[in-house]
Amino acid sequence: MISLTSPVRTRAHSWPAGAKLGALAVAGIALFVFDTLPAQLAAFAGMLGLYALPGRLFLRTGMERLWVLWPFVAIIGLFHLVTQTWFEGLLILLRLVTAVGLANLVTMTTPLDDMIAVIRWLATPLRRFGLNTRALELSIALVIRILPTLIDNGQRLIQSWRARSRRRPGWQIVMPFTLLALDDAEHMADALRARGGLVDKKGDFDGT
Amino acid sequence: MERNVVLIALFAALIAALGLLPKFTLASGIPITAQSMGIMLCGTVLGARRGALAVVLFLVLVAAGLPLLAGGRGGLGVFTTPWAGFLFGFPVAAFVGGLVMEKWKSGNTTIVAGVAAIVGGIGALYLVAVPYYMVMKPAGLSEALITAMAPFMPGDLIKAVITGAITGALYKARPASVLSRA
Amino acid sequence: MTTISAQTATVSFVDLSLSFQDKLVLDGLTYLGFGTRIGIVGRNGSGKSTLARVIAGLVVPTAGKVRAFGVDVAKDRKAALETVGILFQNPDHQIIFPTVIEELAFGLAQQGQSRAEARANAQQVLAEFGKSHWQDVSIATLSQGQKHLLCLMAVMAMKPRLLILDEPFAGLDIPTRLQLTGYLTRYEGALIHISHDPEDLRDYEELLWLDQGRIRETGPTQAVLENYLQEMERLGGQDDISDLAS
Secondary structure (H helix, E strand, O other): OOOOOOOOOOHHHHOOHHHHHHHHHHHHHHHHHOOOHHHHHHHHHHHHHHHHOOOHHHHHHHHHHHHOOHHHHHHHHHHHHHOOOHHHHHHHHHHHHHHHHHHHHHHHOOOHHHHHHHHHHHHHHHHHHOOOHHHHHHHHHHHHHHHHHHHHHHHHHHHHHHOOOOOOOEHHHHHHHHHHHHHHHHHHHHHHHHOOOOOOOHHHOOOO | OHHHHHHHHHHHHHHHHHHHOOOEEOOOOOEEOOHHHHHHHHHHHHOHHHHHHHHHHHHHHHHHOOOOEOOOEOOOHHHOOOOHHHHHHHHHHHHHHHHHHHHOOOOOHHHHHHHHHHHHHHHHHHHHHHHHHHHHOOOOHHHHHHHHHOOOHHHHHHHHHHHHHHHHHHHHHOHHHOHHHO | OOHHHHHHOOEEEEEEEEEEOOEEEEEEEEEEEOOOEEEEEOOOOOOHHHHHHHHOOOOOOOEEEEEEOOEEOOOOHHHHHHHEEEEOOOHHHOOOOOEHHHHHHHHHHHOOOOHHHHHHHHHHHHHHOOOHHHOOOEHHHOOHHHHHHHHHHHHHOOOOOEEEEEOOOOOOOHHHHHHHHHHHOOOOOEEEEEEOOHHHHOOOOEEEEEEOOEEEEEEEHHHHHHHHHHHHHHHHOOOHHHOOOO
């Protein structure tokens, strides 16, 4: 499964994920607190500058990912235009795009494994509330493992539909699709049990 | 135990797969993305607790940087918009939908599931998403209703009905597969 | 190769190529088949299943032309759906609807029949197969062999002139396989049967041997099969199972 991390290697790639997330949280709060046009423009420009630093390819990918926001920008922009509160709208839109841009920047410079390590770290205190962290790790691995199979199943069902109809596949396909997924679940659960199961022994969770 | 973990993982993958496959069509030819149906199906098929956990797992993976949202989107960015309330509302939608299925055992599965999908996938979801939008954008109630609810509601209504139909068909094909009714 | 031949041939391809994700899956295939029982044999990974989908018009070739009974299956989907049917390997990846009658009626309704007509015709097909009692049965209660038969009935109900079978009997036990083959003899059109197992194809008129996306040999079944089997044994003595895709 290809993650959204950028293949263009930046210095930020090797910074600890926790630190980047912390910085993002601070930046997010700052964006709300410093509510003036100059501040928002500066933040927006700063965000764009950060994207430009690692080079053209990085910048292009980053902008492509921001571009998907355009319907939302349009909705908000239209509303503020119609209600003649365009200044407020401008501030809000700047903040919106800057926030998404900064957050995506963290995603683009943080490998998947690092993010999962942070998740694992965040989940550790929840163990005393009954969260089985080994189950959490396993389930992440299972999702990544099973997704291509599900997509395969979906494509075969779509072909079965297209072999008999010119119309685009209808919602009815979700039904056998779900059944296949449930069947796969049974088999995988059996395989899991056959290999020792999931009982969370406190001793064996120390990162190994 | 193992079965629960696998089911949760599988349905998280199902939500992702529904977003990654090409759009489906309704009989009238309107294309719809099936991903939000996947959310509601988690609730109606797996029940409240497992369904919600499956959705949470899905969101965790999206946040970690996997392009699992419809259209291959993902990462932290989607969680910072005023519409992120929908994302946070998804597990609540699945939970409430699952609760309806679990509490209302009698009655035709298609209808119960349809109601569950509406109560959870629309009622509960918008109860989270709209206030979130009001706080985060920020916006007044009427603005929130126009820009955060009105564009998506009709589509969601149709999807809720279809979720009911799918759940009913699942129950018809293999009753044991609809775990919320067990 | 005249146009007239191409129009009446069961299947024809000219310089057919298909690339997928930078990999050349089918490489310049050219073939004219006139028989009503054509087999396609080859190792797994030789491109047979892809070729099946190309002939059915489900996959568009990157180069070259393919026609079934003169129909350009990739471009003219309407005519293709009336001319070509395809049966896939795994019924679980094929059956869409929860009951037998719905699955049968689906293709018929998509061909333009009204719901009532489609249903009536589906019931007719069930009667012809002696399976009227299956009408409202739920798919989940059918055995693997029964599901295979259902898929076969669903495709045959659409009365295609050409039926492509993509390893349709994989994994079935011998009696089930024989019974299903028996049902196949009811079919009055042309069959293209794809298999890696020569036993399925012994009664076929001509054979096409596909090897790594290219036509290795075509001709009368007996001769081609002998060569194919020899080659398979030879490869069995080697170790290409070790090779990873680059």
